[in-house]
Every structure is written in structure tokens, then in C-alpha cells.
Amino acid sequence: xxYPEGTKVEPSSxxxxxxxxxxxxxxxxxxxxxxxxxxxxxxxxxxxQYYVFEKGEHYTSAQxxxxxxxxxxxxxxxxxxx
Numbered sequence: 458x459x460y461p462e463g464t465k466v467e468p469s470s471x472x473x474x475x476x477x478x479x480x481x482x483x484x485x486x487x488x489x490x491x492x493x494x495x496x497x498x499x500x501x502x503x504x505x506q507y508y509v510f511e512k513g514e515h516y517t518s519a520q521x522x523x524x525x526x527x528x529x530x531x532x533x534x535x536x537x538x539x
Contacts, residue, residue, distance in 0.1 A: 500528065
């Protein structure tokens with residue numbers, strides 16, 4: 458899109474697409490943010506704080522929930538059978 462000189466353009470706030478490489482990086486970052494036991498919602502809030510407010514990258518709650526779910530799956534304790 459080309460705008461006339463002097464036109465103020467608002468930055469797009471549409472959510473970004475998460476590629477496979479970005480997803481891997483986001484899962485890694487989520488694991489770094491997991492410094493104590495926390496609920497999925499707390500991890501989503503930490504991810505939102507990091508990506509949306511610090512990096513200016515917009516993701517939906519569903520996207521952040523997916524990342525938190527992957528971390529929960531990756532770090533699920535293995536139960537030993539007796």
C-alpha cells in the first residue's frame with residue numbers, strides 16, 4: 458500500500474503466523490520463562506509479556522495457549538509403574 462506524504466499509518470496489530478522454526482523458538486523461550494511451577498495461564502501471561510509487550514510481536518491467546526500446552530506436554534512427569 459502506498460500512502461500520501463504526511464499520512465499517519467497505524468501499525469498492524471494482526472496476529473503473526475507461527476512457523477515451525479518460530480514455534481520451536483517460542484517453546485524454548487517458554488521453558489526459559491518457566492522458572493517456578495506455574496499454571497498454564499501464568500505461562501501464557503509470561504509469554505504475552507515477553508512477546509507482545511517487550512518484543513512488539515502480536516499473537517492470539519490460542520497461539521500462546523498452544524505453546525504453553527506444548528511445554529506442559531514436553532515437561533510432563535514420567536510416572537513409574539510399580
